[in-house]
Amino acid sequence: DAGVIQSPRHEVTEMGQEVTLRCKPISGHNSLFWYRQTMMRGLELLIYFNNNVPIDDSGMPEDRFSAKMPNASFSTLKIQPSEPRDSAVYFCASNTGGTQETQYFGPGTRLLVL
Amino acid sequence: DQQVKQNSPSLSVQEGRISILNCDYTNSMFDYFLWYKKYPAEGPTFLISISSIKDKNEDGRFTVFLNKSAKHLSLHIVPSQPGDSAVYFCAASAWRSRLTFGEGTQLTVNP
Numbered sequence: 605d606a607g608v609i610q611s612p613r614h615e616v617t618e619m620g621q622e623v624t625l626r627c628k629p630i631s632g633h634n635s636l637f638w639y640r641q642t643m644m645r646g647l648e649l650l651i652y653f654n655n656n657v658p659i660d661d662s663g664m665p666e667d668r669f670s671a672k673m674p675n676a677s678f679s680t681l682k683i684q685p686s687e688p689r690d691s692a693v694y695f696c697a698s699n700t701g702g703t704q705e706t707q708y709f710g711p712g713t714r715l716l717v718l
Numbered sequence: 719d720q721q722v723k724q725n726s727p728s729l730s731v732q733e734g735r736i737s738i739l740n741c742d743y744t745n746s747m748f749d750y751f752l753w754y755k756k757y758p759a760e761g762p763t764f765l766i767s768i769s770s771i772k773d774k775n776e777d778g779r780f781t782v783f784l785n786k787s788a789k790h791l792s793l794h795i796v797p798s799q800p801g802d803s804a805v806y807f808c809a810a811s812a813w814r815s816r817l818t819f820g821e822g823t824q825l826t827v828n829p
Contacts, residue, residue: 608761639819646724646821647762647807660816695761706752707817709761 606630608710610696616716622684625713628677629698637707638671638681639695647695653679686717721745722810724820732828737795739823741808744789748810748818753782753793756805756822765806766793798827 609628617623629636637652651661653673664671668687673679683690693714697707722743731737739753749770754762768775768782768791775782781794795802805822 637817644821645720647809647819649816649818652816663816697761706764706767709754709763711759711761 608696608698608708610694610710610713612713613711614714614716616718617686618718619687620685621717622682623686623690623715623717625681625694625696625715627679627681627696627710629679629696630708631677633698633700633708634676635699635701635705636673636679637697637699638679639697639709641693641695641712650681683715686715688717691715691717720821721748722808722818722820724806724808724823726823727821728824728826730826730828731798733800734797737793737798737802737825737827739793739795739806739808739825741791741793741820742789743791743810745810745812745818746789747812747815749813750811751782751784751791752809752817753780754807754809754819755802756807762807795825798825800827800829803827 611626635654638650639647641647650663651671656673671681693712695712697709699705699707752767753765755765756762766777766780766782784791803826807819807822809817809819811817
């Protein structure tokens with residue numbers, strides 16, 4: 605059974621460029637979460653969706669960040685324009701029932717903005 | 719406003735001994751607590767959880783203790799094994815709210 609799939613695994617880009625991170629949740633899971641991991645702040649929840657609807661986006665840093673979930677099997681996190689301080693590992697996770705159920709994480713996308 | 723804090727960025731123990739990882743929280747509304755383990759180049763994986771109606775939960779070598787009055791939880795690993803070397807995140811949530819993670823503690827178990 606495939607786990608959460610994220611692409612790309614690594615991304616290096618220049619400041620000002622648009623970055624799109626992709627996530628395919630586990631089939632049958634109806635909640636999807638985007639996290640960012642940095643040394644200083646650990647794992648931060650950016651946004652989560654339930655049944656493709658954004659429920660809590662209070663963790664999205666600023667307007668440069670946007671997330672969509674057009675269907676149950678795909679989500680994107682976009683940064684436009686990217687800045688060096690956006691460099692981090694971005695994780696996607698999914699589960700069957702919201703914030704207090706076990707979340708299954710993807711392998712992450714390591715983003716470096718030069 | 720870091721509501722969940724892991725004050726030790728790293729911990730080193732000998733194989734076979736006990737590992738104790740600590741976590742403090744400030745939000746008294748938190749009622750569910752979890753520990754996740756993360757290996758390099760992988761996503762975090764769920765390890766063990768505890769709800770606020772309990773003060774202890776055990777699963778094999780792993781035990782989580784919750785002290786609500788002190789707003790403190792800890793993860794005990796006994797006996798520690800080299801394969802336990804990883805980053806451990808504690809996390810907490812209030813009913814139906816977002817999961818808040820700590821900064822993580824790097825555990826190294828030396829053979």
